[in-house]
Amino acid sequence: MALVHDRCICLRKFEYSETSQILTLFSRDHGLLRAIAKGAHRRTKAGASKFDGGIDLLDIGQAVFSHDPSRDLSTLTEWSLREGHLELRNHLRSMYLGQYAAELLSFLVEEHDPHPALFVALEKCLAELSTSRREEAFLGFELELLRQAGYLAELMMCVLCHQELSDREPAAFSPARGGMVCRSCLPQVAQTMPFDFRLLRLAQGLLRLPRVDGSIQRLPRLTRHQSDPINRLILSHIEHTLGRRMRMSAYIFEK
Amino acid sequence: MNNYTQSLQNLIQRLSSLPGIGMRSAERIAFHLLKSRPEEAMQLADAIRDVKTRIKHCSTCFNLTEQDPCSICCDSTRDQGLVCIVEQPKDLLALEAAGLYRGVYHVLLGRISPLEGIEPGDLTIDGLLQRLASGKIREVIMGTNPTMEGDGTALYVQNLIAQYPAIAVTRLARGLPTGSSIEYANRNMLADAIAGRQKM
Ligand SMILES: [Zn+2]
Ligand SMILES: [Zn+2]
Numbered sequence: 001m002a003l004v005h006d007r008c009i010c011l012r013k014f015e016y017s018e019t020s021q022i023l024t025l026f027s028r029d030h031g032l033l034r035a036i037a038k039g040a041h042r043r044t045k046a047g048a049s050k051f052d053g054g055i056d057l058l059d060i061g062q063a064v065f066s067h068d069p070s071r072d073l074s075t076l077t078e079w080s081l082r083e084g085h086l087e088l089r090n091h092l093r094s095m096y097l098g099q100y101a102a103e104l105l106s107f108l109v110e111e112h113d114p115h116p117a118l119f120v121a122l123e124k125c126l127a128e129l130s131t132s133r134r135e136e137a138f139l140g141f142e143l144e145l146l147r148q149a150g151y152l153a154e155l156m157m158c159v160l161c162h163q164e165l166s167d168r169e170p171a172a173f174s175p176a177r178g179g180m181v182c183r184s185c186l187p188q189v190a191q192t193m194p195f196d197f198r199l200l201r202l203a204q205g206l207l208r209l210p211r212v213d214g215s216i217q218r219l220p221r222l223t224r225h226q227s228d229p230i231n232r233l234i235l236s237h238i239e240h241t242l243g244r245r246m247r248m249s250a251y252i253f254e255k
Numbered sequence: 256m257n258n259y260t261q262s263l264q265n266l267i268q269r270l271s272s273l274p275g276i277g278m279r280s281a282e283r284i285a286f287h288l289l290k291s292r293p294e295e296a297m298q299l300a301d302a303i304r305d306v307k308t309r310i311k312h313c314s315t316c317f318n319l320t321e322q323d324p325c326s327i328c329c330d331s332t333r334d335q336g337l338v339c340i341v342e343q344p345k346d347l348l349a350l351e352a353a354g355l356y357r358g359v360y361h362v363l364l365g366r367i368s369p370l371e372g373i374e375p376g377d378l379t380i381d382g383l384l385q386r387l388a389s390g391k392i393r394e395v396i397m398g399t400n401p402t403m404e405g406d407g408t409a410l411y412v413q414n415l416i417a418q419y420p421a422i423a424v425t426r427l428a429r430g431l432p433t434g435s436s437i438e439y440a441n442r443n444m445l446a447d448a449i450a451g452r453q454k455m
Contacts (some may be wrong), residue, residue: 012370014371017274018274018275049439051343052441053440053441053443053444056402056403057370057402057403057404060405072428081442081443083442084441084442084446085403086443086446086450089403089406089407089410090410092407092410092411092414095403095406095407095410096369096407099369099370099403102370103370135376177452217391247369247370247372248369248370250374251369252368
């Protein structure tokens with residue numbers, strides 16, 4: 001089995017035994033993978049540990065691992081920490097958004113399916129989460145994740161009649177149909193979420209922004225009054241599509 | 256294994272479910288117990304029963320104890336106004352083994368781990384808030400692990416303590432492990448060490 005070198009972001013960490021961890025890693029060139037890190041807590045007398053002090057959630061490192069897509073679990077053999085996001089840890093909201101990004105990615109992307117542009121987008125998003133631009137950095141990444149994973153909801157026109165949505169008539173979002181429904185089509189659809197038109201225009205504007213290497217450029221400043229309802233709409237779309245609840249949602253949206 | 260009697264088979268099965276013990280070791284231990292004198296083997300059974308029936312969590316600090324409150328919470332020579340918050344009893348034991356800390360503890364019995372479904376309500380945070388409300392606590396030291404989840408738990412608890420402005424909140428220092436060398440320190444340890452450098 002081939003050993004490969006790749007840059008990875010740790011999306012999930014699970015203590016498997018006293019000495020081993022099972023990690024969900026997002027690698028730049030080999031996509032999402034699950035890997036076992038044996039002897040993760042062992043340390044030599046001089047203080048050296050096998051995986052450069054241990055691997056934590058959202059850590060970015062240069063990794064060496066066995067790669068065989070036919071197997072469920074890769075074996076991690078080396079890890080060299082490149083970014084530990086210490087600034088992120090000073091702010092609870094930043095930490096939660098980072099873990100939410102990790103959770104969404106781990107469910108929306110297929111294992112062993114490379115998404116190098118998405119990798120760059122996540123790395124950039126994590127760096128920006130520790131700044132005051134955290135809300136727009138997260139939403140920008142979330143939209144890009146949906147686009148690149150092929151799960152983007154239809155926000156530009158009515159998902160049923162394909163007519164453009166008018167400012168004058170209230171429209172609503174249908175998680176079941178995966179998009180906006182115009183006023184005339186509303187009676188045909190059960191269970192929709194009303195959605196403010198100004199926020200819809202804002203979301204449409206974000207989707208039209210230029211992108212470089214899979215990252216949305218020139219994101220405007222967003223407040224949580226703007227980002228929260230858009231994030232909620234996307235959450236309902238994702239949860240409906242995947243048929244499962246996102247654990248981080250309780251930490252992202254105040255009750 | 257099918258050739259063993261039911262009770263021997265059962266013992267081997269139980270032993271092999273313990274951490275670090277494989278099937279071969281389980282067989283070796285089981286045959287050792289079978290050969291040993293009855294009182295000797297029963298001492299092991301008694302020790303297991305004692306641990307499960309006598310040890311409980313201290314109702315104040317949630318440390319493991321045979322008496323409630325535990326000996327640390329009852330110790331009048333310790334500073335009862337200084338509380339160090341740790342994740343697990345084994346963290347408390349490590350701090351106690353060093354013999355340097357003279358305050359008391361609060362064991363959370365875990366850390367908030369949103370992605371693994373461990374929520375604030377699963378920890379002993381309510382018990383901590385009751386202690387803080389008593390007005391006898393002056394300072395809280397965050398001794399959670401320096402991980403994303405440990406730091407997240409510390410920030411979450413710190414936000415709750417903010418309702419008591421008289422209580423100071425501090426955090427254990429971090430950076431280079433003493434006795435180690437800079438060469439083996441990772442990027443985070445070096446960043447912490449530089450940020451937390453001290454005047455000499
Ligand atoms: Zn329509
Ligand atoms: Zn106690």
